[in-house]
Amino acid sequence: MVEISEKVLIEGTANGDEGAFKLLVRKYQNMVFNTSLGFLPIKEDAEEITQDVFVEVYKSINSFRQDASLKTWVYRITISKCLEFQRKAKRKKRFAFLVSIGNTSDAVLESKTIDHPGVDIENEERTELLYKQIDQLPDNQKIALVLHNIDGMSYKEIADTMDVSLPSVESLIFRAKKNLKKKMLHYYEQRL
């Protein structure tokens, strides 16, 4: 397959060329979908975020200054959409909880917490727990951890995406892992 340059995709999309936009979506859809799944382990949510990301790309391509690569820019939009989605989901959950106080039915609180196509069934329970603990990390630690450990990005790529220095990324990942382990030990201490 002939590799079409970023410049052609950017200019084509900015000029309303649907063919260029289609190629752009095809090029990055797996990346966006998998990163979204790294933050939210529910297929439907990740699909919705992936759509949100490309709608945003389409609408803001004219304001893309090209001081970073297209890939990095798409990554940044994806991360911001994922965090926004998580915040909305938390608000919704809190509201559902408040509603359920005055409601005798528990159905309101029941919602799917994991439906990840890349997770084996025998690991579902542990993955669910893992995601819950990752979700409690500070945003910058969460981003660095997800991009490195789930998305498989290098420290350099993470530094570019998060617009921080390489040592900062190392520190963020180190602290994220340390915090995650502490949370996990605490969790099992309560249950075993």
Place this chain on the structure above:
Amino acid sequence: MKKTEDIRNEANKTLDVLGSIRKVEAPDNIYSSVMDRIQQEENDGIDYMQFMKFAAIGLLIIMNAISYISFLNEESPENESVSTTEIEIENLVSEYQINTFAYSDY
């Protein structure tokens, strides 16, 4: 001692899961869904613009009507009420005069 080891083992097993999450293919319909949403948002935008246009025209009509009514009220109401009162007074006076005239005959 055994419990501490169990806790550590369980925690490590769960943390290891992080490396076992596989990458997957995105659904095929992403592009068409994105285009549908863009189209929908554009239509909503057009609908919103149309609505705003009609709302602005409606507002102008209402404002014109209000200023026209105020203009009419400024022009006529006092005169009208005065003239009504004048007519009433005139009627009363002429009735009184007729009566007075009528009684004076006898």
